[in-house]
Amino acid sequence: MQEHVIGKIRVLSCSAYDAQTLLKIVALHRAAMKKADKSLEGKSIKNSSWQKEDTGEVRLLKITPHRSMSLVRLEDAEFFVKHFHPSEFYKHVTQRFRGESNARVIGKTGLEFQQRGLHVPEVLGIVDEKGSSESFLIMRSIAAFPNLRQLLESISDLPEEQERRARKAAVLRALAKEWHRLHRAGIDYPESHARHIYVAGDLESFWRGEHGSIRFEWIDYDGSQFLPTPLPATKVCRDFFKLSNSYRQKKRWRRSVSHSDMMRFLYFYLQFSEEPKPADRRQLKSHAREIAMAALGWQPRIYTRMASPLRAKWRSVARAPKNK
Numbered sequence: 001m002q003e004h005v006i007g008k009i010r011v012l013s014c015s016a017y018d019a020q021t022l023l024k025i026v027a028l029h030r031a032a033m034k035k036a037d038k039s040l041e042g043k044s045i046k047n048s049s050w051q052k053e054d055t056g057e058v059r060l061l062k063i064t065p066h067r068s069m070s071l072v073r074l075e076d077a078e079f080f081v082k083h084f085h086p087s088e089f090y091k092h093v094t095q096r097f098r099g100e101s102n103a104r105v106i107g108k109t110g111l112e113f114q115q116r117g118l119h120v121p122e123v124l125g126i127v128d129e130k131g132s133s134e135s136f137l138i139m140r141s142i143a144a145f146p147n148l149r150q151l152l153e154s155i156s157d158l159p160e161e162q163e164r165r166a167r168k169a170a171v172l173r174a175l176a177k178e179w180h181r182l183h184r185a186g187i188d189y190p191e192s193h194a195r196h197i198y199v200a201g202d203l204e205s206f207w208r209g210e211h212g213s214i215r216f217e218w219i220d221y222d223g224s225q226f227l228p229t230p231l232p233a234t235k236v237c238r239d240f241f242k243l244s245n246s247y248r249q250k251k252r253w254r255r256s257v258s259h260s261d262m263m264r265f266l267y268f269y270l271q272f273s274e275e276p277k278p279a280d281r282r283q284l285k286s287h288a289r290e291i292a293m294a295a296l297g298w299q300p301r302i303y304t305r306m307a308s309p310l311r312a313k314w315r316s317v318a319r320a321p322k323n324k
Contacts, residue, residue: 012126020240022125025072026057026136031057032070071141078141080121082106083298086134099269101128103135106222114183118178118227119200119215142198142217147174149194149246149250149256151203156256167207168261174269178216183236186227191220193241194257196215205299 004011004019009020031053045202050057056074066087072079084102103126113120121139128135146154151171158164175197182189201214244262 008129008130008132010102010126010130011108013124014111014126015122015124019125021074022127022138025079025081025138026127027051027072027248028056028058028072028074029068029070029083029136032060033063033068036060036063076135078137079124079141080138080141080143081139082136082137084133084135086132101126101133101135102126102135106137107129109221109224112226113187113221113224114216116187118187119217120221121217122221131260142200142219145198145200145217147195148197148216151199152194152256157273169264170203170206170211170260172265173268174211174214175216176265177272180269180272183231183239186231188225188227188230188231188235189218189221189239190242192224192239193246194243195246196220237301 002003002013006019006023009023011022013019015021028098031049035051049061050059050073056072058073059071061071067084068083068085069081070081072081082103096259103188107123107126110120110123121142123137123139126135126140127138148171152168153170155164155167196219198215198217199214202210204212205213239294
């Protein structure tokens with residue numbers, strides 16, 4: 001990493017792109033923000049068009065009072081820009097508590113993900129200003145790849161049922177393996193939603209059985225924390241609940257992932273787990289039911305009578321029904 005100081009502007013290059021290229025990307029984003037309609041503030045901009053500028057193209061994705069996001073095309077390459085707007089409150093927080101800009105803090109979080117063996121969009125550079133809370137985080141774009149929700153929806157549209165089941169099982173098994181790696185690495189990732197997990201790589205090779213041909217890219221990791229030990233059971237159940245709930249929000253998403261699919265995902269997850277478990281497949285599925293009930297806060301009578309090696313670990317997670 002190389003840092004360049006140009007007046008009050010600090011440019012931290014984390015890749016082969018030099019400071020001038022990173023400043024060009026920031027200038028394109030600023031130009032698009034000046035032309036943006038104020039009525040778009042606070043909304044995700046769907047189907048927005050590319051705006052041509054002198055040095056490249058830019059497409060706004062989202063504008064909020066505190067930050068904005070865009071895609072920038074420059075010299076046949078596509079970049080993702082996250083702009084943290086200047087704010088007196090965040091300026092005070094940055095100077096008093098963090099000592100670094102938001103872009104630098106999030107950039108370090110992404111590098112920590114990579115050091116622990118997980119994949120995130122590559123951080124290319126950071127641009128900020130001394131004495132200001134305004135900063136820019138520049139990453140390599142992964143917009144060309146589908147997220148997990150889009151991939152499972154496309155699988156559900158296939159005409160042959162056998163092919164749908166085989167492809168969905170392959171994706172869930174690969175996701176369970178990556179999910180287990182995330183938890184074993186001690187990463188507390190609070191944004192466990194299907195739209196925040198992108199599937200990058202060669203899907204055609206993956207369907208032919210080459211399981212190393214895809215990778216899962218984690219985005220929106222701003223609030224992630226890193227623990228020295230594997231993730232505790234309470235947070236594992238929280239992640240499962242958030243992931244399963246992200247499919248239940250709208251009717252068209254429910255048909256892509258059923259309750260049986262989520263149970264199958266848990267079954268695959270337990271196969272990669274190092275916890276003691278029986279060899280019988282039926283008993284292993286009953287453990288998956290225990291975890292599902294614990295994650296969803298269920299505690300029926302049959303659950304209290306279950307005897308299994310995992311019961312002691314997951315009992316503290318289940319919440320008893322409220323007394324009416």
